[in-house]
Structure formats: structure tokens, C-alpha cells
Amino acid sequence: MKVTFYGQNSLALEIGNKHIIVDPFITGNDLSKDKVDINDLKADYILLTHAHEDHVLDAEAIAKNTGATIVSNYEIANHYGDKGFEVHPMNHGGSWDFDFGRVKYVNALHTSSFPDGKYGGQPGGFVIETDGGNIYIAGDTALTLDMKLIPMRTKIDLAVLPIGDNFTMGVDDAILASDFIECDRILGCHYDTFGYIEIDHDLAKKKFANKGKELLLLEIGESVEL
Numbered sequence: 113m114k115v116t117f118y119g120q121n122s123l124a125l126e127i128g129n130k131h132i133i134v135d136p137f138i139t140g141n142d143l144s145k146d147k148v149d150i151n152d153l154k155a156d157y158i159l160l161t162h163a164h165e166d167h168v169l170d171a172e173a174i175a176k177n178t179g180a181t182i183v184s185n186y187e188i189a190n191h192y193g194d195k196g197f198e199v200h201p202m203n204h205g206g207s208w209d210f211d212f213g214r215v216k217y218v219n220a221l222h223t224s225s226f227p228d229g230k231y232g233g234q235p236g237g238f239v240i241e242t243d244g245g246n247i248y249i250a251g252d253t254a255l256t257l258d259m260k261l262i263p264m265r266t267k268i269d270l271a272v273l274p275i276g277d278n279f280t281m282g283v284d285d286a287i288l289a290s291d292f293i294e295c296d297r298i299l300g301c302h303y304d305t306f307g308y309i310e311i312d313h314d315l316a317k318k319k320f321a322n323k324g325k326e327l328l329l330l331e332i333g334e335s336v337e338l
């Protein structure tokens with residue numbers, strides 16, 4: 113599995129010959145809008161953790177370009193289904209075998225309204241199990257004890273955790289989350305996009321390293337392999 117970072121919580125996953133976009137927020141992100149052309153993105157699926165604008169802004173445009181199926185909670189899936197997009201609704205604790213792997217929609221502690229205030233269901237994260245490794249994408253969340261449930265079912269090889277603080281966990285709680293999920297290889301997300309969530313990169317990496325963990329902070333468009 114190849115994981116490419118596009119800023120905030122936007123990711124591209126390449127799993128075999130399938131392309132998955134997660135939480136596309138590119139045209140509205142000053143850090144990525146000049147570096148990534150959403151018209152170049154390939155997508156068979158678009159996974160949305162919750163309805164906030166910094167996670168769904170470019171979902172419609174990419175779905176229109178690609179015909180991708182939007183996978184999210186019931187309310188978000190229905191929101192896009194009503195607009196004519198292909199959707200797959202899920203809800204917390206449920207898993208589904210897609211043609212790229214098994215996806216579980218797991219708990220996140222956050223909120224999930226659409227930009228116009230419409231109810232966007234409850235926020236979540238995704239645990240994705242594939243032949244090429246397993247990834248946990250936490251979405252926007254506080255540190256929760258529920259994270260301890262994840263390794264009871266799935267050995268996580270890479271976890272994408274928010275580290276920007278203020279709206280989500282910060283670095284210190286993300287280190288505890290890494291303990292809870294029993295995964296020491298963390299890709300940081302949800303930082304630097306706005307003033308509220310700017311972080312000290314070196315300090316964040318040092319704090320993870322002091323606990324024997326690796327914090328990856330990728331450039332926009334940079335990739336890691338699982």
C-alpha cells in the first residue's frame with residue numbers, strides 16, 4: 113500500500129490497482145492548492161471521516177471526475193446519494209469487504225456538521241485491512257479509550273493521527289493513542305493548515321522518538337509505503 117499526503121487529512125491510498133482518496137480538502141488549503149490538481153487525482157473510492165469542510169470540500173468534484181463511490185457514515189452517504197453520487201453507507205462498528213480490503217468505521221470523538229449546518233451524522237475513523245498491510249485513519253478525534261479496542265482485532269502497521277491540537281488531539285495525546293493502538297509508526301496529519309494548529313515539527317518528532325516511536329511528517333504530495 114502506498115500512502116500519499118495532500119495536507120490536512122487528505123490522503124491518497126494505492127492498494128493494488130485501486131485508488132482511494134480520503135477526506136479531500138485541497139482547493140481550499142493554502143498549503144496544497146498550488147501543488148495538487150484535483151483533476152489529476154484517480155479515485156475508485158472516496159472515504160470521508162466526517163462532514164466538516166476541511167474534510168469534504170473537494171469530494172463532489174473528485175467524485176464527478178472519477179465516478180468514485182463515496183464511503184462514509186449513513187448521513188453523509190445519503191447526503192451525496194441524494195445528489196446522484198455512488199455511495200456506500202456505513203456506521204460505527206460495522207465492516208465491509210470492498211474489492212481493495214476490509215473497511216471498519218470506528219469511533220471518533222469530535223463533531224460532524226456540513227458547512228451549511230446540516231447534520232452530518234457522528235464522526236468516525238477507518239481501519240482498513242488489506243493484503244498489503246493494515247492502516248488506521250483516525251480522522252478528527254480526541255484521544256479515546258475506544259482506540260484500545262482496535263489492536264484487539266487488527267494489527268495496525270501505520271496509523272494516521274491528528275497532531276495539531278485545538279480541534280483534535282495534540283502531539284502528547286497522539287503518543288498515548290499510539291500506545292493504545294499498539295502501533296509505533298505514525299503519520300501525522302491535521303497540523304499547520306490554520307493558525308490554530310501550527311506545530312513545531314522537530315519538537316513533535318523528538319517527543320515521539322523519545323518514546324521509541326516514529327512520527328512521519330510528509331511534504332504535500334510525498335508518499336510512504338506500508
Ligand code: NI
Pocket residue numbers: 162164222223252
Ligand atoms: Ni473536523
Ligand code: MN
Pocket residue numbers: 164166167252279302
Ligand atoms: Mn478537521
